[in-house]
Amino acid sequence: MMTWQRLDNPNGLPLNEAVYEHIRNEICRGALRGRLPSKNQAAEAFGVSKVTIEKAYEQLKAEGYIYAKERSGYFVELDSALAWRAERKPDRPDRSDQPERPDRIDDSSSVVYDLNTYAVSADSFPFAVWSRLMRRVMSEEGPAIVGNTPPKGILALREAIVSYLLKYRGIRAEPEQVVIGAGSEWIWSLFIQLLGTQRRYAIENPGYGKVSSILGAYGVAVSRVGMGEDGIDLRALRGSLADVVHITPSHHFPLGIIMPIQKRLELLALAAEKDMVIIEDDYDSEFRFAGRPIPALTGLDNHGRVIYVNTFAKSLAPSLRISYMVLPPALLRRYERVLSFYACTVPGFEQHVMARFLSEGHFARHFTRMKATYKAKHDALLEALAASRLAPDVDISGKSVGLHILLKLKRGLSESDMVRRAAQQGVALRGLSAFCNAPCNIPTSTVVMGFASMEMAGIPDLLRRLERAWLG
Numbered sequence: 001m002m003t004w005q006r007l008d009n010p011n012g013l014p015l016n017e018a019v020y021e022h023i024r025n026e027i028c029r030g031a032l033r034g035r036l037p038s039k040n041q042a043a044e045a046f047g048v049s050k051v052t053i054e055k056a057y058e059q060l061k062a063e064g065y066i067y068a069k070e071r072s073g074y075f076v077e078l079d080s081a082l083a084w085r086a087e088r089k090p091d092r093p094d095r096s097d098q099p100e101r102p103d104r105i106d107d108s109s110s111v112v113y114d115l116n117t118y119a120v121s122a123d124s125f126p127f128a129v130w131s132r133l134m135r136r137v138m139s140e141e142g143p144a145i146v147g148n149t150p151p152k153g154i155l156a157l158r159e160a161i162v163s164y165l166l167k168y169r170g171i172r173a174e175p176e177q178v179v180i181g182a183g184s185e186w187i188w189s190l191f192i193q194l195l196g197t198q199r200r201y202a203i204e205n206p207g208y209g210k211v212s213s214i215l216g217a218y219g220v221a222v223s224r225v226g227m228g229e230d231g232i233d234l235r236a237l238r239g240s241l242a243d244v245v246h247i248t249p250s251h252h253f254p255l256g257i258i259m260p261i262q263k264r265l266e267l268l269a270l271a272a273e274k275d276m277v278i279i280e281d282d283y284d285s286e287f288r289f290a291g292r293p294i295p296a297l298t299g300l301d302n303h304g305r306v307i308y309v310n311t312f313a314k315s316l317a318p319s320l321r322i323s324y325m326v327l328p329p330a331l332l333r334r335y336e337r338v339l340s341f342y343a344c345t346v347p348g349f350e351q352h353v354m355a356r357f358l359s360e361g362h363f364a365r366h367f368t369r370m371k372a373t374y375k376a377k378h379d380a381l382l383e384a385l386a387a388s389r390l391a392p393d394v395d396i397s398g399k400s401v402g403l404h405i406l407l408k409l410k411r412g413l414s415e416s417d418m419v420r421r422a423a424q425q426g427v428a429l430r431g432l433s434a435f436c437n438a439p440c441n442i443p444t445s446t447v448v449m450g451f452a453s454m455e456m457a458g459i460p461d462l463l464r465r466l467e468r469a470w471l472g
Helices: 015-028 039-046 050-062 078-087 127-140 155-169 183-195 209-217 234-240 261-274 329-338 348-359 362-387 415-424 456-471
Strands: 066-069 073-076 178-181 200-205 221-228 244-247 277-281 306-311 323-326 394-397 404-409 446-450
Touching: 015 050, 039 050, 050 066, 050 073, 127 348, 127 362, 155 178, 155 323, 155 348, 178 183, 183 209, 183 306, 183 323, 183 329, 200 209, 200 234, 209 221, 221 234, 234 261, 261 277, 348 362, 362 394, 362 404, 362 456, 415 446, 415 456
Parallel strands: 200 221, 200 244, 244 277, 277 306
Antiparallel strands: 066 073, 178 323, 306 323, 394 404, 404 446
């Protein structure tokens, strides 16, 4: 059984992370069951503050290791612990076995506030650092920036990505597993060629419209699988007979669902049973404003079933067109055998700059600033909504993670009327149904509000426009 005593933190982690990791590990090895001590009791036992315990408990709850009962406290999710231990394997793979998103709407001169999800905070791009690195690369790399680059991308960038993934996403990989490409569309074209057009692909519904479009362009069979409260419907996925499934488990787009640990392990077990490949899209889950980011599903994969894909579009800039995937060993060998003739589609110069931006710590500092910027916008928008005339008539979901929220009007207008009337007031946004690939079970009268490019000074005027649009 677990002993609650003053915390040993030899790695110097932030205290809430050290508490989180200690309790999580004890749950997973079966030493902790039933009800957890109260926050005050745990704080006293560990020798930390109550706030530290609150943060650790909330992170464990978000990942599905514990659950809360009103007026009773927190309890260990036993099924999650049992599933973890059943799947647990050595962390590192055997080295010998290794070798954009929703469509943009047309621009309009009448748009004053663009709340669509493709936007980012352009003013926050680190222009001074980026230009300084560009000059250094020009002067120091010499011929390396004008010659051909390796098919999977330059080694320095792949090494930097691997270090980032281990530190921030809980993924252990080797640089040879990383393939760099110009944008998600190119990465998807490689997936399909790698896995084959004879396979059936399952996609989340609602989900990214562009994924469906790309699959359709290749003529592959597609199954659209609905969502439950905790993520993709596994029973429907099983019935779809899909060979490949595309998911966004750490922050579902657009519903904002976080898949808990138990369901992640169930999905991995289903993939192993059905010989299924999982494509984990980790698009904007790093922007989590309460607790630390949810670890990637790939970090739990011990059977080489998951392809991990991410991009720097949201965290840095979409125009850089730098995306990447991490291939499990068997698919890596197949890629090197049948697709390594493709040249890397990201220019070598930009790769060298990005490699330095990552390895020298500029990206970590930039991301910390961006997270603070987006959190301020997120919080200000929610506070303004709560103080507006809309407050009694709206429900808000999808908060605290990612760069958009869902706003449901509880009475009065349909979704299409909400979008149309907002546009008449100079506010561009999309209805939730726009992200359905086929009829799907979603809340009615709901719109998706991206806040990344929003100026905080404009929030009062934005809310007045939405009040006029939806309340008259």
